[in-house]
Amino acid sequence: MIQDALEQRLEAERDQLVLWVPVALGAGAAAWFVLPDPRAWAASLLLALATALAALVVARGGRAPVLVAVLSLAVAIGLALTWARAERVAAPVLARPTIAWVTGRVEQVEPLPARRLTRVTLAVQAWDGEGSAPARVRINLDARTAPPGLARGAMIRVRARLMPPAPPAVPGAYDFARVAWFAGLGATGRGFAPVQVVMPAAAGATDVRAALTRHIEVRLAGSAGGIAAALATGDTGAIDETDAEAMRRAGLAHLLSVSGLHITAAVGLVMWLTLRLLALSPRLALTGQLPLIAAAAGAVAAIGYTWLTGAQVPTIRSCVAALMVLVALVLGREALTLRLVAAGAVVVLLCWPESVVGPSFQLSFAAVTAIIAFHEHPRVRSWFGAHEEPRWRAVLRGAASLLLTGLLVELTLMPIAVYHFHQAGFYGAVANIVAIPLTTFVVMPAEAVALLLDPVGAGAPAWWVADRALALLLWIARTVAAAPGAVTALPVMPLAAFGAMVAGGLWLAIWRTRWRYAGLVPVAIGAVWTIATPVPDLIVTGDGRHLALRGDDGGVAILRDRTGDYVRDLLAEAGGLDGVPELLSETRGARCNRDLCWMVRRVDGRVWRVLATRSLYLVPANELILLCRQADVVVSERRLPRGCQGRWLTLDRATLATTGGVRVTFATGRVATVRTAGDAHPWMLPGARDGVGRSPMLAGWLSMLPGMDLEAKRP
Structure with a gap:
């Protein structure tokens, strides 16, 4: 049966x-x-x-x-x-862009030397602007004009241009509005000089993390100092954007996010030093308690390192895992198991359940799960376990294990990278064979020794070693990133396809008997589904100012000649282009002037005509209406005349205010939007932007009960 x-x-x-x-x-x-x-x-x-x-x-x-x-x-x-x-976490959110005077207590100061900015998070105390005051705001200040007393705990007053947290500009892009909701951020923007320090930070208050970051960046210049600071404190602000992009393309970005690798290195180094130093005492060595003492020192190091680096989700997960490993070692149990990963996941999900939809949680847990499940397989254990063999064969066996593990991790993380970042790398496994040992056994120990010796002025040699090792790491990243085919852009992964691949991967990783291989079926279905999904032909941002159109040759061209780097990269990524998009004004399939652009796209034998406005200057209404009637799709950042309607789709200011960014596939006639009708998540509700904190969610729940109509009773 x-x-x-x-x-x-x-x-x-x-x-x-x-x-x-x-x-x-x-x-x-x-x-x-x-x-x-x-x-x-x-x-x-x-x-x-x-x-x-x-x-x-x-x-x-x-x-x-x-x-x-x-x-x-x-x-x-x-x-x-x-x-x-x-x-x-519900808190008021700014309703619309405004310029206001804000007085608030500094909660966090994040220097961004590579961008010449200082990012400050404030708990708002006083508000002189339109609408309700947000509870917390994040403001970028010019680093050159930041006042000396700017520190955590200080009270400052600043005039700033603030905006509500931005939703995804196009479907599938980063949803900062969702992240800001759970972080309690009600507005972001840029502050104007001068910044007034109303009340300095308490005497004796020291931001250890910021001080350590500054100390490291003084010792090591440029991106090397930024990477060294990231390894010690999790602060990546000093890494040049070009080098950060090279690290991402080379599959080395995980080195910049403090997680399992860094926690393991820190705990291992502390335990090794503790054992070596205490073993010098014969009395302590003969007690047999040194492993227990070393484990306790490692636990303190893990907790302290987690606190120092800002206690991000990957770090907390790694800290919990490290503590469980230490407990298992003390009890004489096997430490590295999937139960350890499961316990870490439970802790994170109970405390921060929203992290499950974030790439950080998914990438970190997927990588660790894949590594442990792979090495728990009996055949893999027999291949790469301890053998009686010459030293050179053991080294080759270890290198092969590292390479296969790297390839497995790359394959495991590829669906997550495609879904969130619309691209996948192929050389990361090879790059990590050198980068991981270099970081673990050279950079981090050298940096730790340098920091320990700096108080007595003897850290220079260790800093030199760290600098040379980081230079090699950056060279690897730049070389791999520049290699042909280093990154493949895949713009669209349907949510259902992503879910099928995740479910299949978990089935493969968790079960141990032969029925685990049934998980290959949903993985294959998700992969084929993703590959078969047609790429979008037209992408329009939520403000209607920018669009990208795929040409007949497969290239991507953007509407405005003067488009910022961020929007240009966003449209290229959403369009599945790994490179710089062309300008529509310079392509053969478009005719553009300063105010309008007329584009023609042929798909499956049908000609699609797209009309878009390029400026806010008024165009004679009669002529514009005639053009609209000939176009299949009309796009504009302003409200169009009533008679100016595309034959198939019209995306003007009024429509885009309802839909948000839009992605159109002509072959299937599919139109994907950022906002969908009936979406009642709190960061999408107008009430949240008007400063109504908890009521939208509560009203939605209570409105299901008979006789409850909160909207009618609201004053």
């Missing part, structure tokens, strides 16, 4: 069943972001609870009903936690 066969499978996998609990928690959290409104959230929550109860009712001693009940309950908890956290 099917039930008996299933029970036999689950009995064989009984040690792996608990690993599905964090998966179910994450699925519930992700469901809150995918589902549109409180009705759907409540229905899913009740369905999960009903499924759990039903499974317990029919349980007759087997594993399957209990597993279904536990996982359903975990889904409900994940969804409820995410909903509750979205309510708990």
Whole structure:
């Protein structure tokens, strides 16, 4: 019988069943972001609870009903936690761009030397501007005009041009509005000089992280100092943007985000030094307690390093994992297991459930899960385990293990990179063979020694070693990034295809018996689905000022000749172009003047005509209306005359205010938008932008109850 066969499978996998609990928690959290409104959230929550109860009712001693009940309950908890956290962090958001005087207490100061800026986060105390005051704002200041007393805890007053946190400019782009909601940020912008320090920071207050960052950047100039600071404090502001992009293209960007590699190196170095130093005492050495003392020192190092680097999600996950490894070593248990990864995921999801949709969480946990699952396989253990063999063969075996692990990680992370960043690299595994040992065994130890010796003025030799090693690391990044085919741009991955690949990957990683290979099916389906998805032909930003059109030759061209680097790169990425897009005014398929651009695109035998405005100057209405009637698609950043309607689609200021950015595929007639009708996530609601903090979510929930109409009762 099917039930008996299933029970036999689950009995064989009984040690792996608990690993599905964090998966179910994450699925519930992700469901809150995918589902549109409180009705759907409540229905899913009740369905999960009903499924759990039903499974317990029919349980007759087997594993399957209990597993279904536990996982359903975990889904409900994940969804409820995410909903509750979205309510708990709710804070007023600026309704529209404005210039205002802001007085606030400095919560964070982040120097960005590579951009000549200083980024300051303020808790607003006084507001002199239009609309309701946001609770927290983030302001960029010119580093040259930043006052000397600018430090955490100080009270400052500054005049700034502020904007609401920006939603994705085009479908699939970075959603800063969502991130800002959970961070409590109500506005971002740029401050004007002079900045007044109303009250300096408390006497004796020292920002250790900022001081250490400045110290490192003084010792090492340029991007080398920025990378060294990133390794020590997590601050990447001094890394030149060109070098940061090279690190990303070479698959080395993970070295700049403090996570498992860095925590492991720090803990290992501290434990090694502790054992070596304390072993010099015969009395301590004979007690047999040195491993326990070294483990305690390593735990202190992990916690301190996590605090020093800002306690980001990858760092917290790595810290929890390191602490569990240390506990397992003390107890004499096997340390590096998937249960350790699962425990770290549970901690992160319970505290920050919104992180499940972020690339940081996905990349870090996917990489660690893939590495451990790969090396837990019996055949892999037999290949790369300890052998009685000559030294040179052991070195080759280790290099092969590192290369295969790197290739596996690249393949594992590729769907996540394509979904979030619309590109995938292929040379990262080779680059990491040199970069990881270089960072772990040369850069970080040299930097640690230099910092320890600097108080007595003897750190210069160690800084020289770190500088030379970082120069080699940057050379590797630049060389690999410049290699042909280093990065392949893939603009579109459907959400369902991404979900299928994630589900299949988890199935492969968690199970241990042969049915794990069934996970290859959804992985293959997701990959084929992604490759078969046609690339967009037209991409329009949410303000209507910018668009990118794919030409008949497959190239991407942008509307405005004077387009900033950020928007140009954004449109190229969204259009699946790894390079600089052309200008429509210089392409053969377009005719442009200073005010209008007329473009022709041929797809599957049909000719599509696109009309777009390029300036805010008025065009004679009658002539514009005639052009609109001949165009299939009309795009404008301003409100068009009533008679100016495209034959198929019109995207003017009024329409784009409702849809946000737009992506159009002519072959299928599909139009994807940033905003969708009925989306009730709080950062998408007008109430959130008017300063109504918790009421939109609460109103959505209570409106489901009979007789409750909060909108009618609101004054």
